[in-house]
Amino acid sequence: MATGRTHRPATRSRGIPEATVARLPLYLRALTALSERSVPTVSSEELAAAAGVNSAKLRKDFSYLGSYGTRGVGYDVEYLVYQISRELGLTQDWPVVIVGIGNLGAALANYGGFASRGFRVAALIDADPAMAGKPVAGIPVQHTDDLEKIIKDNGVSIGVIATPAGAAQQVCDRLVGAGVTSILNFAPTVLSVPDGVDVRKVDLSIELQILAFHEQRKAGEETAGEEAVTASVPKNTPKGPDGDVPVVMPA
Amino acid sequence: MATGRTHRPATRSRGIPEATVARLPLYLRALTALSERSVPTVSSEELAAAAGVNSAKLRKDFSYLGSYGTRGVGYDVEYLVYQISRELGLTQDWPVVIVGIGNLGAALANYGGFASRGFRVAALIDADPAMAGKPVAGIPVQHTDDLEKIIKDNGVSIGVIATPAGAAQQVCDRLVGAGVTSILNFAPTVLSVPDGVDVRKVDLSIELQILAFHEQRKAGEETAGEEAVTASVPKNTPKGPDGDVPVVMPA
DNA sequence: CCATCTTTGTGCACGCGTTCACAAAGACAT
């Protein structure tokens, strides 16, 4: 019997829930602010308030990293900053490439918050020959032809896609082919990638649509059902799943 | 305005789970693409593949909207586009203001995908007097002094914050005070808002940190399992130029 | 050294979201 090795895959071995991972950067930001004010320790209650989460949730999150708190006192700010940074992999340098230097790509390149946490813009890549060599945010834009070489020369494993939607999958494939295993996608497309590659997407349009949904719901509540644009939607009756078929199908 | 009806049982009254709402825009996008190709009907299996989700999940999502499919055939594309659009509130016009016309704000203003789905940039607002009157994306930037008037004159209920983090809460308060009830926040800050106001955040830094976490985990797995759990400086940094991390264990 | 007080760490219950699996519904052919 191997020592300590469980039968479970790595996801369980490291044991940090995805939801917790997503909150760690939030805690880190709050802790960094405290650190800059030279606050030595902080209670779960205070830190939770600053991060906008439940204090029990925060304590449970930290418990996954180990027990770094002191009962009756709280958590040591500096120590926690270090532990979370290490857990997130921010103690090392992450070269990043941005592909598609248009409106958004240029804004990202100019974004100061990038470098603040170990992320370094290693290269800017665009398909437009007219942009080649032109500096954006002090970094010369390089042509897509050299994408593979750029990735390999710089040891890049994280890529940001800010091209039009139509080019995103193709760019993605090339990034992955060159060795990139993490992608942040700003293009409004579903990217398909092989196992082992992580994709996260930032989709402005989706966010707005979600807001619009709730906005409409709020407005609808105030004016109590005034719509009736086309036959009222069948209230999803919990007990009568079928039966009503009045909704007309427009051929 | 909200007349004391701050209670919030509506989430269940309308009955559409939040997770489903978040996927509707995804389905809508895939359906729109099918519609443009004049595809008349689509099965849950096909549509699910296009949207990158499980087909059973998709069917259950649609079941919350009512039963719009035909067994043995699938879903009518045009009809579904309409139903989802209506459910999301996209059949009406949503005037939006963007506050903070810097790198990111300007990119957002120039973003074509904005207008495509009922969202209309009603105004651009910035605190910099030098920007006042200057057109960005064909729209003249207005000064923050007039924020309240702009919101009210245009009937704006959705606001986008793209100011520096330090100004975000203040801007948020003014937006809410003027009647905005949905906010999309790009600044890396936790915004606090009264009940009845929805906030969604887009945080590039957090996304990158989450990717870095998984990236580090992948790298750690490759180099075969032992890894100093506590203390000790991270060692899997072949070319790490950081080399600092002087933080030491307290106590 | 003991009492008290603060705050952590976590057991537990609950609700939401996901997925499987299948009966029923309907299209289509004969």
Added chain:
DNA sequence: ATGTCTTTGTGAACGCGTGCACAAAGATGG
């Protein structure tokens, strides 16, 4: 009409995430 075949709609089981509530740990003061 009847049978076959496709695909929906959903019951049910399961796992994850959340938050309450509390015992234990440790600091602090006498």
